[in-house]
Amino acid sequence: xxxxxxxxxxxxxxxxxxxxxxxxxxxxxxxxxxxxxxxxxxxxxxxxxxxxxxxxxxxxxxxxxxxxxxxxxxxxxxxxxxxxxxxxxxxxxxxxxxxxxxxxxxxxxxxxxxxxxxxxxxxxxxxxxxxxxxxxxxxxxxxxxxxxxxxxxxxxxxxxxxxxxxxxxxxxxxxxxxxxxxxxxxxxxxxxxxxxxxxxxxxxxxxxxx
Numbered sequence: 001x002x003x004x005x006x007x008x009x010x011x012x013x014x015x016x017x018x019x020x021x022x023x024x025x026x027x028x029x030x031x032x033x034x035x036x037x038x039x040x041x042x043x044x045x046x047x048x049x050x051x052x053x054x055x056x057x058x059x060x061x062x063x064x065x066x067x068x069x070x071x072x073x074x075x076x077x078x079x080x081x082x083x084x085x086x087x088x089x090x091x092x093x094x095x096x097x098x099x100x101x102x103x104x105x106x107x108x109x110x111x112x113x114x115x116x117x118x119x120x121x122x123x124x125x126x127x128x129x130x131x132x133x134x135x136x137x138x139x140x141x142x143x144x145x146x147x148x149x150x151x152x153x154x155x156x157x158x159x160x161x162x163x164x165x166x167x168x169x170x171x172x173x174x175x176x177x178x179x180x181x182x183x184x185x186x187x188x189x190x191x192x193x194x195x196x197x198x199x200x201x202x203x204x205x206x207x208x209x210x
Contacts, residue, residue, distance in 0.1 A: 048147065048154040052161020055143050056169065061113045061203055062139055066166070068119040068196050070173040070180045071189055072129055077174040084136045085167055091137040092144025092162060096155070099148045100141070109207035112142050116200030123193035 043051055056062045074080050100108055115135040121127040140162075147158045181189055 043150070043154050043158075045153045045157040048150065048157035049161040051146070052158040052163075053165045054161070055146065056139075056162065056165045061109075061116065062143065063169075064196070064199060065112075065115055065119060065135070065139060066169040067173060068116060068123075068192075069132065069170070070177045071123045071192055071196070072119070072132070072177065073181050074129075074174040074177040077171065080132075080174055081167070081170045084132060084170055085163065087133050087137040088140035088143075088166055089159065089163065091140030091142075092147075092159065095141045095144040096148055100145050106207050108138075108142055108145075110204040112139055113203030113207055114200050115139065116203065117197040118200070120193040120195075120197035120200065123189060123196070 056066065115138060118127060118131055118135055122129050122131055143162060147155055150158065184192070
């Protein structure tokens with residue numbers, strides 16, 4: 001039995017992100033340091049490089065945000081990849097000059113998670129895709145906060161790792177964006193947008209509630 005506008009493909013499209021959400025709500029959502037809990041300030045250059053690569057991939061909020069870009073329908077890859085990378089790295093550099101106060105850490109995590117909901121609204125054409133730029137800068141700011149106070153060599157290694165990880169993901173999701181949308185169709189796309197909004201709100205709640 002199939003409900004109208006919710007067939008087998010739509011159900012399968014919903015299953016993976018829902019499983020992803022449940023998995024990370026059981027465990028600590030934001031514990032995604034490649035070398036365990038803590039910051040990256042005391043890491044060697046190679047460790048900092050791996051940490052920079054690992055942070056966007058191991059953090060469910062960051063990873064889902066990157067993957068969600070494929071749902072938006074990016075048509076000109078080059079016009080998006082470089083600006084997004086630039087504002088992301090700018091955010092990571094800004095936090096080195098103006099570290100995030102501890103009292104605001106939970107709110108910053110909540111805002112980063114809320115970016116998933118904003119992304120869902122972009123997919124539903126309720127917000128402009130230009131909202132990706134400040135959201136990407138916010139993600140970069142939080143990703144850079146773990147390396148505050150590090151030696152220059154470690155700092156460079158971490159930034160190179162971020163550039164490699166985020167650049168590769170951006171190239172992948174923007175290059176396949178239209179194929180993803182064409183494959184799943186408008187109904188699945190809207191369904192995924194709703195799921196992204198739900199995940200963003202759930203992650204924000206987890207970040208704010210002790």
